[in-house]
Amino acid sequence: MPLAYPITDLDASDCKHAWHPFTQMKEYLGNPRLHLVKGEGSWLIDAEGNRYLDGNASVWTNVHGHNDPDLNAALKAQLDQVAHVTLLGLNHRVAAELAEDLASLTNGVLPRCFFTDNGSNAIEVALKLSFQYWQLIGQKEKRGVISMRGAYHGDTFGTMSVGDSSGFHQRFAPWLFNAKIFSAPVHVECAGQVQTSEAQASLQELEKILQNESKHVACLILEPRVQGAAGMRQQPAGFLKSVAALCQRYQVHLILDEVFTGFGRLGSLTATEQEEVVPDFLCLAKGLAAGYLPLAATLTKESIFEAFQGDFSEGKTFFHGHTFSGNPLGCAVARASLKKLRPMIRSGQLTESASLLGREIDRNFSSHPQVSGYRQLGLTAAIDFSPADRRRHWPVDLRAGYQVSLAARKYGLIIRPLADSLLFVPPIAIKPEEIRHLVQAARSAVDEVLPKLEIHSLS
Numbered sequence: 001m002p003l004a005y006p007i008t009d010l011d012a013s014d015c016k017h018a019w020h021p022f023t024q025m026k027e028y029l030g031n032p033r034l035h036l037v038k039g040e041g042s043w044l045i046d047a048e049g050n051r052y053l054d055g056n057a058s059v060w061t062n063v064h065g066h067n068d069p070d071l072n073a074a075l076k077a078q079l080d081q082v083a084h085v086t087l088l089g090l091n092h093r094v095a096a097e098l099a100e101d102l103a104s105l106t107n108g109v110l111p112r113c114f115f116t117d118n119g120s121n122a123i124e125v126a127l128k129l130s131f132q133y134w135q136l137i138g139q140k141e142k143r144g145v146i147s148m149r150g151a152y153h154g155d156t157f158g159t160m161s162v163g164d165s166s167g168f169h170q171r172f173a174p175w176l177f178n179a180k181i182f183s184a185p186v187h188v189e190c191a192g193q194v195q196t197s198e199a200q201a202s203l204q205e206l207e208k209i210l211q212n213e214s215k216h217v218a219c220l221i222l223e224p225r226v227q228g229a230a231g232m233r234q235q236p237a238g239f240l241k242s243v244a245a246l247c248q249r250y251q252v253h254l255i256l257d258e259v260f261t262g263f264g265r266l267g268s269l270t271a272t273e274q275e276e277v278v279p280d281f282l283c284l285a286k287g288l289a290a291g292y293l294p295l296a297a298t299l300t301k302e303s304i305f306e307a308f309q310g311d312f313s314e315g316k317t318f319f320h321g322h323t324f325s326g327n328p329l330g331c332a333v334a335r336a337s338l339k340k341l342r343p344m345i346r347s348g349q350l351t352e353s354a355s356l357l358g359r360e361i362d363r364n365f366s367s368h369p370q371v372s373g374y375r376q377l378g379l380t381a382a383i384d385f386s387p388a389d390r391r392r393h394w395p396v397d398l399r400a401g402y403q404v405s406l407a408a409r410k411y412g413l414i415i416r417p418l419a420d421s422l423l424f425v426p427p428i429a430i431k432p433e434e435i436r437h438l439v440q441a442a443r444s445a446v447d448e449v450l451p452k453l454e455i456h457s458l459s
């Protein structure tokens, strides 16, 4: 039964007043728009009652599905207590409880929790803490940052500076500080089958940079195991451990950006835990509050916290804080989410889901004429498109990935493209039949759109 929403009014308001993030508005306004009004588990429902599997997990955040009764109850209970209290010089109950929960992610090795409200901010905090720490202990020359080719850590000036996503950041290059970039390893796997893997060159390049420059480097920042925004670019198991060992040897802080990989995305609570590595800073956001509310956290060591202690006149205070940092509603949902997620991980459900996703992708796309590559790790996957003749390519404005994602809606799927690739990032609690629907709907959209684009290919 269609829902009774005034779709034309809604569309008119959107067209007249909105400016959507990361969106070419000319393209948006020139195509059919989708107005979502309700969520149920892994599904989103539009203003006309059509159902779509959320293959983007609402920008990689959703853990237990939409409208989850337990998370809703936790949110409503907190709402009856207090909706917001600042953490600037004050405390509220659920922030303290959640900070204790998060300390358990590293068995207490990172016991200090600095709350913020989005992923970029969690990274900004880690960078600023690292910079200030080296100043406070008298090593002012340690100011530089190392990051990896393809890195994406957010959209603020600091996070753009340490990123390497030229498509997103190039326009702002004149305002960014320099970070030293080392090349990424090459690793491709799907359904547990490794197609190619080479990490030595990357590690050697990193070691060379550290040998020459570590005296002037504060920190190294890395998205462990999978660089999401680079197109689900993978690293081999063990790579993170080698990077961590180099950071330790050369006395450089390790900042792990688990904004995307945390909270079940790779089958465990963190990639840090999987790889048995303890960074100096662990940045969490997206899935932390299960895709319900904006919440982020930067975890760090007691020894780093201690360096910031002193009389006010010593100027050691950490001056960073956003209005909604550690909002109680977000913290309450995050606690309820963690409580459900731990047994889900223990049950083996996520391992099975990841394996099914990999097998379905492999089955549908391994010999597809317009699929030039594909990869999957945990509940992350990507497929890359190109004309059947691999020496040719499509003009950028043909927007192959975008056209496939628009067509996918007809088959009951919301999925985000990245240039000529499609990114698979479903809710963590997705069910087996929904995984099959996700991949089948993507396949139908690919088959509908891509053969028609062949004639446009350029040599």
Ligand code: PMP
Pocket: 118, 119, 120, 121, 123, 152, 153, 154, 155, 223, 228, 229, 257, 258, 259, 260, 285, 286
């Ligand atoms: N780090 C990573 C690895 C991310 O994927 C993202 C967002 N996609 C961010 C940081 C930035 O998070 P936010 O959009 O919440 O600022």
